[in-house]
Amino acid sequence: MSSVPSVPSLPPFSASAVVSALRAAGCVFAEDEAELILGTARTPAELAAMVDRRAAGLPLEHVLGWARFHGLRIAVEPGVFVPRRRTEFLVDQALALAPDAGVVVDLCCGSGALGAALAAALGPVEVHAADIDPAAVRCARRNLAPYDGRSHVGDLFDALPPALRGRVGILTANVPYVPSAEVPLLPAEARDHEPPVALDGGVDGLDVLRRVAAGAPDWLAPGGVLLTETSERQAPSAVRAFTDAGLTARTAVSEELYAHVVIGVRER
Known part of the structure; x- marks a missing residue:
């Protein structure tokens, strides 16, 4: 995925802004990913950083810090294998x-x-x-x-x-x-x-x-x-x-x- 403009210039926690940024970065499931990122970010600054990391190609689960697996929310750190x-x-x-x-x-x-x-x-x-x-x-x-x-x-x-x-x-x-x-x-x-x-x-x-x-x-x-x-x-x-x-x-x-x-x- 290519890099995109940082999100801070966009309205804080705007779903449409996040979707647009992710789509521009080449995320196929931009709407679904935006929903997860918006639900995880606690501040506008954290939101911006998460979108930037995803746009740079970091796996979504590493961006979120967790992966959904067998009904559980599994913590996933950068550099750790993501459960499929x-x-x-x-x-x-x-x-x-x-x-x-x-x-x-x-x-x-x-x-x-x-x-x-x-x-x-x-x-x-x-x-x-x-x-x-x-x-x-x-x-x-x-x-x-x-x-x-x-x-x-x-x-x-x-x-x-x-x-x-x-x-x-x-x-x-x-x-x-x-x-x-x-x-x-x-x-x-x-x-x-x-x-x-x-x-x-x-x-x-x-x-x-x-x-x-x-x-x-x-x-x-x-x-x-x-x-x-x-x-x-x-x-x-x-x-x-x-x-x-x-x-x-x-x-x-x-x-x-x-x-x-x-x-x-x-x-x-």
């Missing part, structure tokens, strides 16, 4: 498969949206989130605070308390799955404003997924489930990785959201 609407399908699959889970772990947690959504739906539950990026863990800590969740910095399972081994009812891992060569082809909002570690999944996009699958059986409780998102093209290879790790694996697909979730179960 399609990933709500993964949450729904987890709840359907393990409605009585007592321990939830959200690996590659980013903002902690998955852990927060599951904790909100399950009720009292022990929830942990982990990410290699300290900024993400800081953000996840905010989002999990209402559920007494714990957030950990580290590489996958190495970040988790050893006491969780063999106790996890739901293990989510929204791993990076974009093949390295395709990262430069992503939309600018993701490519320029989200951490590469949250996007780049290696040569075929499945490097991190394979590591998660290999380690999962040691951490899942009997009957526990592992869920991760992937692309349609990668799904057969992802299922093989789950099966090779000793999990009973299948895929679930939402045509509406274009979401592909790989599910692995540790048999009892």
Whole structure:
């Protein structure tokens, strides 16, 4: 998006002025975005700054400081992966498969949206989130605070308390799955404003997924489930990785959201 004139010269909190500024910057959904920005800004100066940041290409969620996910308002800081609407399908699959889970772990947690959504739906539950990026863990800590969740910095399972081994009812891992060569082809909002570690999944996009699958059986409780998102093209290879790790694996697909979730179960 191209830059636009700063909003202070426009009438404070004028919806039409904000819509015009966003439309001039190339925002396709200018009216919807204006409504969200106007509802979040507390002062004319903050409004002007938010519109300027959006016009400069910052993702809307980073401008607002939050993203809507599975009925929750998830805090999102600049530089942290923004939860996608399609990933709500993964949450729904987890709840359907393990409605009585007592321990939830959200690996590659980013903002902690998955852990927060599951904790909100399950009720009292022990929830942990982990990410290699300290900024993400800081953000996840905010989002999990209402559920007494714990957030950990580290590489996958190495970040988790050893006491969780063999106790996890739901293990989510929204791993990076974009093949390295395709990262430069992503939309600018993701490519320029989200951490590469949250996007780049290696040569075929499945490097991190394979590591998660290999380690999962040691951490899942009997009957526990592992869920991760992937692309349609990668799904057969992802299922093989789950099966090779000793999990009973299948895929679930939402045509509406274009979401592909790989599910692995540790048999009892």
